[in-house]
Amino acid sequence: MKTGCRIVKDIKRPEKTLVDQFAGVAVANLDDCMGRMSAVHEDIVPVNKTRLLGTAFTVKVPEGDNLMFHAAMDLAKPGDVIVIDAGGDTRRSVFGELMVTYCRMKGIRGIVVDGAVRDVDAMSKMEDFAVYARGVTPDGPYKNGPGEINTTVVCGGRVVNPGDIVLGDEDGVIFIRPEEAPELLDKVRKIQENERKILDTMKKEGTYIRPWVEEKLRALGVEYTDYMDYTKC
Ligand SMILES: O=C([O-])CC(=O)C(=O)O
Numbered sequence: 001m002k003t004g005c006r007i008v009k010d011i012k013r014p015e016k017t018l019v020d021q022f023a024g025v026a027v028a029n030l031d032d033c034m035g036r037m038s039a040v041h042e043d044i045v046p047v048n049k050t051r052l053l054g055t056a057f058t059v060k061v062p063e064g065d066n067l068m069f070h071a072a073m074d075l076a077k078p079g080d081v082i083v084i085d086a087g088g089d090t091r092r093s094v095f096g097e098l099m100v101t102y103c104r105m106k107g108i109r110g111i112v113v114d115g116a117v118r119d120v121d122a123m124s125k126m127e128d129f130a131v132y133a134r135g136v137t138p139d140g141p142y143k144n145g146p147g148e149i150n151t152t153v154v155c156g157g158r159v160v161n162p163g164d165i166v167l168g169d170e171d172g173v174i175f176i177r178p179e180e181a182p183e184l185l186d187k188v189r190k191i192q193e194n195e196r197k198i199l200d201t202m203k204k205e206g207t208y209i210r211p212w213v214e215e216k217l218r219a220l221g222v223e224y225t226d227y228m229d230y231t232k233c
């Protein structure tokens, strides 16, 4: 295949019943199950407050060019999330209101771009279509290519394969390998349940029980002092 200029027209998508089980799961809780180091980097931020859930349909474009994204919009299917690797460049936007409106009409759930967008006023008002981006600039995209569709890409410092489950909320975005999804769901449900219990106890008893804090301090051999005279430091 022609690296840098290739289109994979269709992909294997996970069962919708599997994807749907992530609805309402917090990205932070899921990231806790994935080493606390698996969400996209902090500079990929939500343009609106819409939650995101779907399967990755990946696009790789040269900085500031959207030819392959135009081609991808026609190939993507309802339930997909378009994940664009624009090389992290924010000097030129990769899409705006027109492309977002078309994607939304096609049942695409949202777009995550490691690059910039424009027309954010319109996007910020969309309640059923999520957009995440690294930057905003009115300078628009060229349309010359090359690029790739449905190959492995990098977005926000994370590797994304076509068909990965994409979950996004106000904290950020995370990509889930479908084969790991059932185990992650078990783990994240336990975390959610545990956090609910902690919050209940906090509200009822005003306590936040964390025996590990004392244990770690002891292991560190921390020195306690009742009072310090800072004028003598
Ligand atoms: O002009 C473009 O290619 C991007 C754009 O602003 C839009 O999609 O509205």
Ligand SMILES: [Mg+2]
Pocket (backbone or CB within 6 Å): 096, 097, 098, 118, 119
């Ligand atoms: Mg526009």
